[in-house]
Amino acid sequence: LFAATTVMADPLPSWSDTEVKSGIVAFVETVTDPASDDYVTPSDRIAVFDNDGTLWGEQPVYFQFIFAIDRLKTLAEADPSVLSSDVLTAAAAGDMETVLAGGHDALFEILNATHSGMTVDAFQQEVAQWLEDTKHPDTGLPYDEMTYQPMVELLRYLRDEGFKTYIVSGGGIHFMRVFAQEAYGIPPEQVLGTYTNTEYAMVDGEPVISKVPGIAFVDDKEGKPINIERTIGRRPIFAGGNSDGDFAMLEWTTAGKGPRFGLLVHHTDGDREYAYDRESPIGRLVDGLDKGPGLGWTIVDMKQDWQRIYTGQN
Amino acid sequence: LFAATTVMADPLPSWSDTEVKSGIVAFVETVTDPASDDYVTPSDRIAVFDNDGTLWGEQPVYFQFIFAIDRLKTLAEADPSVLSSDVLTAAAAGDMETVLAGGHDALFEILNATHSGMTVDAFQQEVAQWLEDTKHPDTGLPYDEMTYQPMVELLRYLRDEGFKTYIVSGGGIHFMRVFAQEAYGIPPEQVLGTYTNTEYAMVDGEPVISKVPGIAFVDDKEGKPINIERTIGRRPIFAGGNSDGDFAMLEWTTAGKGPRFGLLVHHTDGDREYAYDRESPIGRLVDGLDKGPGLGWTIVDMKQDWQRIYTGQN
Ligand SMILES: [Ca+2]
Ligand SMILES: [Ca+2]
Structure with missing residues (x-):
């Protein structure tokens, strides 16, 4: 029963x-x-x-892309020479129109500037910190x-x-x-x-x-x-x-x-x-x-x- | 106790x-x-x-290399034009001296000739059949x-x-x-x-x-x-x-x-x-x-x- x-x-x-x-x-x-x-x-x-x-x-846009832009801004604050191209300068200024017009090449340029030059461990600590600190512009929720x-x-x-x-x-x-x-x-x-x-x-x-x-x-x-x-x-x-x-x-x-x-x-x-x-x-x-x-x-x-x-x- | x-x-x-x-x-x-x-x-x-x-x-030598040579011989029997270089001809003839003298380039040439041009499934069926049919020259044991x-x-x-x-x-x-x-x-x-x-x-x-x-x-x-x-x-x-x-x-x-x-x-x-x-x-x-x-x-x-x-x- x-x-x-x-x-x-x-x-x-x-x-x-x-x-x-x-x-x-x-x-x-x-x-x-x-x-x-x-x-x-x-x-x-x-x-x-x-x-x-x-x-x-x-x-x-993809959350990882928002992370990349945020990281690019942080890097540029410490060292403006990071913005070595029009695409990177536009990205750090939030000019998404120029970035999107650049297609995959522009995307890869931003990825290279923000996703290399550090150990995997250090990168992952940056991501963890960003997830803790940042909220989505529309929902106000943490991304995760x-x-x-x-x-x-x-x-x-x-x-x-x-x-x-x-x-x-x-x-x-x-x-x-x-x-x-x-x-x-x-x-x-x-x-x-x-x-x-x-x-x-x-x-x-x-x-x-x-x-x-x-x-x-x-x-x-x-x-x-x-x-x-x-x-x-x-x-x-x-x-x-x-x-x-x-x-x-x-x-x-x-x-x-x-x-x-x-x-x-x-x-x-x-x-x-x-x-x-x-x-x-x-x-x-x-x-x-x-x-x-x-x-x-x-x-x-x-x-x-x-x-x-x-x-x-x- | x-x-x-x-x-x-x-x-x-x-x-x-x-x-x-x-x-x-x-x-x-x-x-x-x-x-x-x-x-x-x-x-x-x-x-x-x-x-x-x-x-x-x-x-x-590496067992996979023995498989590659065996497969090269089989392929050449069906179509001799497969042996399109000195390295491949030497390999199919069992002339390991010439092959080894060719270093990594020779190895990759043999791999390309024997490990491509078929589906993964078909390749794996070939390997399974070879493991079933072939014995090691010294021990007489199947490789696996x-x-x-x-x-x-x-x-x-x-x-x-x-x-x-x-x-x-x-x-x-x-x-x-x-x-x-x-x-x-x-x-x-x-x-x-x-x-x-x-x-x-x-x-x-x-x-x-x-x-x-x-x-x-x-x-x-x-x-x-x-x-x-x-x-x-x-x-x-x-x-x-x-x-x-x-x-x-x-x-x-x-x-x-x-x-x-x-x-x-x-x-x-x-x-x-x-x-x-x-x-x-x-x-x-x-x-x-x-x-x-x-x-x-x-x-x-x-x-x-x-x-x-x-x-x-x-
Ligand atoms: Ca998707
Ligand atoms: Ca080993």
């Missing part, structure tokens, strides 16, 4: 009771049911997630409380069901690893992303690893499945993203044999968050909306499917 | 009862003892191991039974004590992942190594990842700590190797704060295996012997410290 009346705690309390939620739960129950034809052994329960716009916010509560629940639910959860993001590994364990329960070795060159050297008799100029790998678009194959060495069965930068990752994941889940977070809630997709320079989503449903992917309508947005806000 | 007379099963039965064995056990018991000042939480119990010459044999039984026991012992065990090898990830799970109990995502470029593309409506020419990363010397930092994101507390290619990895590992273990396998047993170190082109060990003991590293004397060598041989 007791067993029959026990109600399992809802693993996804911040998700509305829509088809999206029931679809996720049905998938997880199927692949973890040893009696099912679609049962997947725990070692193959790999789930990968984009970060910006999927696990936490990304507006008005702007994680999406429904996605944090999804990550935990998947892990509780024997999945290994990974981040696979265009963001930098050294940046994300500072908060990923606490914010998402994802340890450093499960954080994949873009990375700068690093150098190993002896300094004052101690070996140190330092960030040096140059991006060694850009973890975006086709780079995502390539990085997953290279680093994890098996094809995930669950992939979540929010932009066309995730298309290849979801495509590769869901083309595998057996049960697969592709999830796209669609930013539809201009009141509680931001509404953007096809025309947005950040988190542009066109192919995912046009082709995703035909590939069996689930489109999360944030407005309809999420009862709550940020972890730091009730 | 029962508890007092229970003798724990020896976790390292193929190790002789020498100081090396007792040193390993003492280290593991210390870092796993919550009452110890040197206790290490499970998430930080990261152990990294070189593969060739540390976990399995590497004489007369030439793992060192004492090291296989050490890996298992560490995992039983909450460690996460990784391979960090100059060998190729796609090659090693074929046998690492079965031979060592190490899953694909814990196999770090050298890797070729790969490409993501749609072929006949299916996404595939293919190996293409060019080495993207060489996991040797300073590359080892760089790869560990990049991929695992924390400093190991245990590192094992056998050559100067592992020096930086052991140096970085053992320079960390708190208890650390650096282990070098010294090939001293010319009767049961091979005896080589300072003068050997394969597995050259000079700095490790000269500086390792002063850095607190443990040098394993295979002849003295190991009661058994290969897993496939009693």
